Amino acid sequence: MTTTASRRPQKVTFRDRLLRLAGAVTTPVLPDDYLDLIAPLRAGAPLRGRIVAVRPETRDAATLVIRPGRAWQGHRPGQYIRLGVDVDGVRQWRAYSLTSPPDAAEGRISVTVKAIPDGKVSNHLVRRLRPGTIVHLDQAQGEFVLPAATPERVLFLTAGSGITPVMGMLRSGLADRADVVLVHSAPTRDDVIFGTELRALAERGALRLIERHTDTDGLLDVAELAGLVPDHLDREAWACGPIGVLDAIEGYWSANGLVERLHTERFRPTVITPGEGGTVTFTGAGVTVESDGATTLLDAGENAGVLMPSGCRMGICFGCVVPLRQGAVRDLRNGDVTTAVPGDGVLVQTCVSAAAGTCDIDL
Amino acid sequence: MTVIQKKAVNPIAHLSAEDIEIIGKELDAIRDRVLADRGERDARYIRKVVKTQRTLEMSSRAVLLFSLFPPAWVVGTAGLTVAKILENMEIGHNVLHGQWDWMRDPKIHSTTWEWDHVSPADQWKQSHNELHHRYTNVVGKDNDLGYGIMRVDEDQPWHPMHLGQPLWNLINAMFFEYGIAAYDMELGDHLKQRNLKDPKFRAKARAVGRKIRRQVLKDYVVHPLLSGPSFLSTLAATFTANLLRNVWSHSVIMCGHFPNGVETFEKTSIEGETRGEWYLRQMLGSANISGSRLLHIMTGNLSYQIEHHLFPDLPSNRYQEIAPQVRALFDRYGLHYTTGPLPKQVASAWWKVIRLSLPNRNDSRQPVAPAALASSGTA
Numbered sequence: 001m002t003t004t005a006s007r008r009p010q011k012v013t014f015r016d017r018l019l020r021l022a023g024a025v026t027t028p029v030l031p032d033d034y035l036d037l038i039a040p041l042r043a044g045a046p047l048r049g050r051i052v053a054v055r056p057e058t059r060d061a062a063t064l065v066i067r068p069g070r071a072w073q074g075h076r077p078g079q080y081i082r083l084g085v086d087v088d089g090v091r092q093w094r095a096y097s098l099t100s101p102p103d104a105a106e107g108r109i110s111v112t113v114k115a116i117p118d119g120k121v122s123n124h125l126v127r128r129l130r131p132g133t134i135v136h137l138d139q140a141q142g143e144f145v146l147p148a149a150t151p152e153r154v155l156f157l158t159a160g161s162g163i164t165p166v167m168g169m170l171r172s173g174l175a176d177r178a179d180v181v182l183v184h185s186a187p188t189r190d191d192v193i194f195g196t197e198l199r200a201l202a203e204r205g206a207l208r209l210i211e212r213h214t215d216t217d218g219l220l221d222v223a224e225l226a227g228l229v230p231d232h233l234d235r236e237a238w239a240c241g242p243i244g245v246l247d248a249i250e251g252y253w254s255a256n257g258l259v260e261r262l263h264t265e266r267f268r269p270t271v272i273t274p275g276e277g278g279t280v281t282f283t284g285a286g287v288t289v290e291s292d293g294a295t296t297l298l299d300a301g302e303n304a305g306v307l308m309p310s311g312c313r314m315g316i317c318f319g320c321v322v323p324l325r326q327g328a329v330r331d332l333r334n335g336d337v338t339t340a341v342p343g344d345g346v347l348v349q350t351c352v353s354a355a356a357g358t359c360d361i362d363l
Numbered sequence: 364m365t366v367i368q369k370k371a372v373n374p375i376a377h378l379s380a381e382d383i384e385i386i387g388k389e390l391d392a393i394r395d396r397v398l399a400d401r402g403e404r405d406a407r408y409i410r411k412v413v414k415t416q417r418t419l420e421m422s423s424r425a426v427l428l429f430s431l432f433p434p435a436w437v438v439g440t441a442g443l444t445v446a447k448i449l450e451n452m453e454i455g456h457n458v459l460h461g462q463w464d465w466m467r468d469p470k471i472h473s474t475t476w477e478w479d480h481v482s483p484a485d486q487w488k489q490s491h492n493e494l495h496h497r498y499t500n501v502v503g504k505d506n507d508l509g510y511g512i513m514r515v516d517e518d519q520p521w522h523p524m525h526l527g528q529p530l531w532n533l534i535n536a537m538f539f540e541y542g543i544a545a546y547d548m549e550l551g552d553h554l555k556q557r558n559l560k561d562p563k564f565r566a567k568a569r570a571v572g573r574k575i576r577r578q579v580l581k582d583y584v585v586h587p588l589l590s591g592p593s594f595l596s597t598l599a600a601t602f603t604a605n606l607l608r609n610v611w612s613h614s615v616i617m618c619g620h621f622p623n624g625v626e627t628f629e630k631t632s633i634e635g636e637t638r639g640e641w642y643l644r645q646m647l648g649s650a651n652i653s654g655s656r657l658l659h660i661m662t663g664n665l666s667y668q669i670e671h672h673l674f675p676d677l678p679s680n681r682y683q684e685i686a687p688q689v690r691a692l693f694d695r696y697g698l699h700y701t702t703g704p705l706p707k708q709v710a711s712a713w714w715k716v717i718r719l720s721l722p723n724r725n726d727s728r729q730p731v732a733p734a735a736l737a738s739s740g741t742a
Contacts, residue, residue: 024585027577028477034417089406091467316675317492318461318473334395347464
């Protein structure tokens, strides 16, 4: 400390020593584990957020207003966040588009969630989440954003909750900078998320809003666009909605040779339908095997020469657990199915689990 | 099926193979009912215990900063003892069993947890979950039967060194965490085989060394230093807390498999063992402790040792809920559900340790051949 070295390394050393001392005080847990008890949103903590309010939007959608922790780095309109919430005691992660502008009051952010039938997480968020709950977050990501130079003419094609990333853009003042047309599909007028706000924007001339109520008017055929928005192909277009709709839109734009003017965001409510057996990929080892519904993942991996961690081989010691990155596995003891969507990394016991569909194992 | 068939009264003579499989199915059904219902209530429970433990530990250590003042010493030491017991028993042991893995919370997970104990979590998991729980009470396979230093079953061969086992047991109780660490790294076997250079063993030994260094530094250097003038009294306080925690956990664990009424099994008896037979071995090889809710929490619910051995990965708070169903099953099939208050079970286990320090008396069974004795001298 008294050498002639420059000050900066000294400062780092002192801070390191302090951290090491704190670690020596709290070992075997970390100082963070204690701080989490009192300040879960502090700087330096893993990114979390506190639910400030849950505001109903339609009969099956709600906006979650979140105060993010100090680690929040901000977002660009149109991006999404992954949100982890405990449902029935189990941490579940899902991605939702941010519907708040980057400069919202008090640094709050919001996402808007539509409850999908039988959706464990979405129904919990819309109907049961209470203000005050701490949720786990990832930094904003996604390329469904406006370019640095705002295009003069913009077309948004959205359906259902596909409006959410677009709402983030509109709330960031896009409508004041560009000529915007929004074609939005929802089953009925009341099902239009942000209906009141969108209609108010349309009324004051900030955007042209075309609502399609599919219960009465039927699904929008992409060929109808020519009639609804004559200059649609001259506009920079952003489309977000169910996969079928997006496929049709992408086909149409590429048929017109204009695919570079179209930006899409695909919802991936990756529906995993459990079956019997499947293709198992051990991503680290780069090994892929076909496994039937009666062979454990442990046996399948070992038979393929993967170095699998293992223990009691009967489901009691948890010495064999590895992350299931995506896919479905069945517990051979009771038939329970565990599924993982990309990014989940659910830990499964390979000695009592068999493939119940295509699986990616992180090993 | 077992060693027990050689005993005067075979406790399972009245069961047919079919009965045993039905018992297995009934136990599977109990397990499935808990799994179907496992959820937010359980998650709230473990988080509350973790929060209570951490609050208690830090506040007790804060009080001990002034441990020169006698009331502070007493309060701080008592608090730290309870915190350390909670951490090892209701939290550490159970988290490392994977009882809370289903929550998918990386902060409370068997693969990430490290505990306030000199045996590193991964070594303990291997010896405890993989060997002890799998080979429960199988003589020669389950080293928890006497931890390799004691004779706790008539079927373990006697050796003159067992004369001293009441003393070994007392020393083991006082420094139990070090005993466990030595046991988890199989120090005894490696010493006996003069195999201390085995690279796997050396890696384990280094890990234990690092863990001991961190633990000792925290308890006997950092916290006493932080206490300034109270250095020595804080050191005495943490030493006392560790000692009490060791004696407590040793007592609870002795009650799990050593008291009278608990059966042991022969190596050959588990060849081709069915699920039903495995369950039956857990039922007969474990003993419970009866007592208050507080006692159950302080034992990490190992007072429900039978339920724990049947379902080692169910959340610990569920054991007392399913205990009546498990006990009803014992009654229905005429099996003995071994249980008793803590003092009685501890005394019973200690009596066994003392009794078996001497060779078997009036034994109707086959005497152990001298050759076998010599080759298995350590037990």
